[in-house]
Amino acid sequence: DIQLTQSPSFLSASVGDRVTITCRASQGVNSYLAWYQQKPGNAPNLLIYVASTLQSGVPSRFTGSGSGTEFTLTISSLQPEDFATYYCQQLNTYPYTFGQGTNLEI
Amino acid sequence: EVQLVESGGGLVQPGGSLTLSCAASGFTFRDHYMDWVRQGPGQGLEWVGRIRDKANSYTTEYAASVRGRFTISRDDSKSSVYLHMNSLRTDDTAVYFCTRPKTGATRGLDVWGQGTTVTVSS
Numbered sequence: 001d002i003q004l005t006q007s008p009s010f011l012s013a014s015v016g017d018r019v020t021i022t023c024r025a026s027q028g029v030n031s032y033l034a035w036y037q038q039k040p041g042n043a044p045n046l047l048i049y050v051a052s053t054l055q056s057g058v059p060s061r062f063t064g065s066g067s068g069t070e071f072t073l074t075i076s077s078l079q080p081e082d083f084a085t086y087y088c089q090q091l092n093t094y095p096y097t098f099g100q101g102t103n104l105e106i
Numbered sequence: 107e108v109q110l111v112e113s114g115g116g117l118v119q120p121g122g123s124l125t126l127s128c129a130a131s132g133f134t135f136r137d138h139y140m141d142w143v144r145q146g147p148g149q150g151l152e153w154v155g156r157i158r159d160k161a162n163s164y165t166t167e168y169a170a171s172v173r174g175r176f177t178i179s180r181d182d183s184k185s186s187v188y189l190h191m192n193s194l195r196t197d198d199t200a201v202y203f204c205t206r207p208k209t210g211a212t213r214g215l216d217v218w219g220q221g222t223t224v225t226v227s228s
Contacts, residue, residue: 001170034214036151043203043221044143044151049214087151091212095169096141096153 002026002090006099013104017078021102023071023088032092035064035073038101039084047086048073078104108132108217110204115222118194126189126222128204133217135185136160139207141215142178142189144200154202157187158211172198194226 003026013019023033031051036044046055048064051071061076075082083106088099114126128140139162142154155168157178166178177190187204202224206217 032212036215038151043218044215045218046208046214046216049208049216050212053213055214055216089151089153089214091207091214094156094167096156098151098153101150 001095002029002093002097004088004090004097004099006086006088006102009100009102011102011104012106013078014106015078015080019075019078019104021073021086021088021104023066023073023099025069025071025090027093028068029090029092031067032090033064033066033071034089034091035062036087036089037082037084038087044087108206110206110217110219112202112204112219112222115202115224117225117227119228120194120196120226122194122226123190123192124194124224125191126202126204126224128187128189128219130185130187130204130206133206136182138209139211140178140180140187141205141207142187143203143205143215143218144198145203145221146197146200149200152200154189156207191224194224196226198224199226200224 005024033051035048038044052064086102109131112128141156175193180187201221203221204219205215208216
């Protein structure tokens, strides 16, 4: 199975900060990588797909980049509603896998 | 409104069986693959499996942790997908989410249900 490693696992930041989360794959996944945001008690919400395409309705402060084995999710200016857990997922090779998550907190 | 609603969760003993259901509405169900994802208590997300559409012969894929114990099926006439779980173990305890992949199958899961909780315990 393809392992996805997110860094950092925990990130403390403030409103207005620019933050970057990295997702590294144990083998290449082309650009078939998605990012999700999950708030406590809720289902995840798709933010980015095929590495860099913004899902409809997601604010433009979220950007994704990368291909192959290294990917990043950047939030340009943190808003209060952005404090959540973020997951990457590869959809290149079955079984699909998720990263362990990055908990973004104040 | 596009919606997925799971049901069927509950408490089951180790070694037991349970079937989860997911009712879809607001989109053409038969044209979409469907996935199941689970999340253990305080844990991250784990992809469980996928069922493809009729055009792709309803074929399935599974995570190694559930292969041979779990089976995904669907009934397009009822716009429903099912997760049949056998030989349940304590580490199958989780919230189970029904999800819809975006068209193209490799572009992420854009619709999620609210989840149903399965607890495996004696």
